[in-house]
Amino acid sequence: MESEALIMSEFNWCHGPSCHKKHTVDRVRGVKGSKVLRTRKIKRYDSNYWYNYFCSQRCYDDFANTYIQQIIAIAPRTECLETPIKDPKKTRHSTNYGYSWNQWDITVDETRQS
Numbered sequence: 001m002e003s004e005a006l007i008m009s010e011f012n013w014c015h016g017p018s019c020h021k022k023h024t025v026d027r028v029r030g031v032k033g034s035k036v037l038r039t040r041k042i043k044r045y046d047s048n049y050w051y052n053y054f055c056s057q058r059c060y061d062d063f064a065n066t067y068i069q070q071i072i073a074i075a076p077r078t079e080c081l082e083t084p085i086k087d088p089k090k091t092r093h094s095t096n097y098g099y100s101w102n103q104w105d106i107t108v109d110e111t112r113q114s
């Protein structure tokens, strides 16, 4: 029993609220006559990346859209943040073929970091 629990702990179930409703063959489980679409299992790695908890960008988006108010409540942004920068420098580029564009270089001003 202990080894089974250990094996199970190496996986997460996808947290997408509708993962088990998506019509893909790899989600099909069960015996003939009582088949189901099952939430995908994900191999867990030692990191905090979202793909340890979601099988796809779609399931991640579904989760975020379903629980957006709770997610925002974790770290609400009540005022804007700012990064001090030096005055942006413009460089004009042009090709021999008449195409030209402006390149703006933006550099963080380390002397004004709070």
Ligand SMILES: [Zn+2]
Pocket: 014, 015, 016, 019, 040, 054, 055, 056, 059
């Ligand atoms: Zn999923």
